[in-house]
Amino acid sequence: MxxxxxxxxxxxxxxxxxxxxxxxxxxxxxxxxxALPIIGTWQLISGTTIEKGDTTVTWYTKNVSFIKIINDTHFAFLKHDLTKGKDSTASFGAGGGYYSLKDSTYTEHLEYCSDREWEGNDFPFTITIQNDTLVQQGVEKVEGAGINRLNIERYVRLKK
The missing domain is CATH 1.20.5 (Single alpha-helices involved in coiled-coils or other helix-helix interfaces)
Known part of the structure; x- marks a missing residue:
């Protein structure tokens, strides 16, 4: 008792x-x-691709909006035109999967993509985060699509 x-x-x-x-x-x-300052929602500001000696810079602040959402295990990205599909710039793209992060090496494993040839590939990037800016740089190689290029993307963290 x-x-x-x-x-x-x-x-x-x-x-x-x-x-x-x-x-x-x-x-x-x-x-x-x-430990994971990469977690959040990021707005893509610019992308630079270098392929076969040609450099292309794309600004994602004029006709297109592109965001990347990263949680503790997965990422997703969404891109669409800002004209609501009403002219020749009409576009939509999306994808996602899981990632790993070790020091400054961020590797995306793309499980889902509106451009299906990209699915199943790993894309290692070196990242730097300074204040509210994320820069990721790495080689994108998709043999089935004939892609082999350096990609440099600059994001800004979105606030609520």
Whole structure:
């Protein structure tokens, strides 16, 4: 038979355990967010591709909008024209998959893509994040599509 003292002590121990578990979860979440500053929604500002000696710069602030959403395990990107499909610039593209991040090497494994030849490929990039700017640079190689180019993309973090 439990005494009043034993019941009180069990209740206090239970409360203390619960509070410690909550605090540990908060600390774990804070460490996780600090460890992965890439997590967030990013607006693509410019893209530079260099292929066979030719350099092409695309500004994603005029006729096209492109965002990349990154959580702790997966990424997705969405691109569409800003004319709502009503002229010759009409376009839509999307894709996503899982990624790995080790130091400054960010590797996307593209599982889904509106351009199906790109699916199933890995794309390693070197990334830098400074303030609200993410730059990713790496070689995109898609043998089935004849793609082998250096791609440099500059993103800005979107705020809520």
């Amino acid at each position: 439990m005494t009043q003292y034993t019941k009180l002590m069990c209740g206090l121990v239970s409360c203390a355990t619960l509070l410690l578990a909550c605090e540990t979860k908060k600390q774990s979440d804070a460490v996780h967010q600090t």
